[in-house]
Amino acid sequence: MRSALLLSICLSVSCVLIVDSSLAGGPENCAERRLEILRQIDRADAANNAYRQMGLEQALANVERYCREPAVDEEQKGAIKQAEAEVRRRQNHLKAARQYGDVKVIKKHEARLERAEARLLRLTNE
Structure with a gap:
């Protein structure tokens, strides 16, 4: 004791x-x-x-x-912002492709959006 x-x-x-x-x-x-x-x-x-x-x-x-280095955190935040902007851009492209109506173009933009979302998810999980 x-x-x-x-x-x-x-x-x-x-x-x-x-x-x-x-x-x-x-x-x-x-x-x-x-x-x-x-x-x-x-x-x-x-x-x-x-x-x-x-x-x-x-x-x-x-x-x-x-412990995390402040510079690394800032780089990470910048990369996440960039990935979010990319996802928004890809969503807009997909919306335009759907209005256009071509199935091949829609599938291409869906695949690009999925890749952008996967990248964003990977960055937010780090």
Whole structure:
């Protein structure tokens, strides 16, 4: 019971220190965050601080799981906008083809619309 309390206190302190260092002009991108946490893990290992090391390893796992580069997010948003515009354009082409009435042209535009929708779906699922 006492060791569980000590473990929870150490993990809480580790999380506070990690959050504090990230708010105080800390690393700006994911690679810098990973590197800083790895340095702290090495220091905790050298000091035989197993509880801090466990907390830092959890923080590293969270960074690797959730951290995204802002530039990558902006590129992704741009690609999604472009794919949405392509879907709208293909829908308009299909509508015009249906008004024209040629089955061959309609099928061609339906296939193009399906490809554009598949691309949009793929981008939104990434």
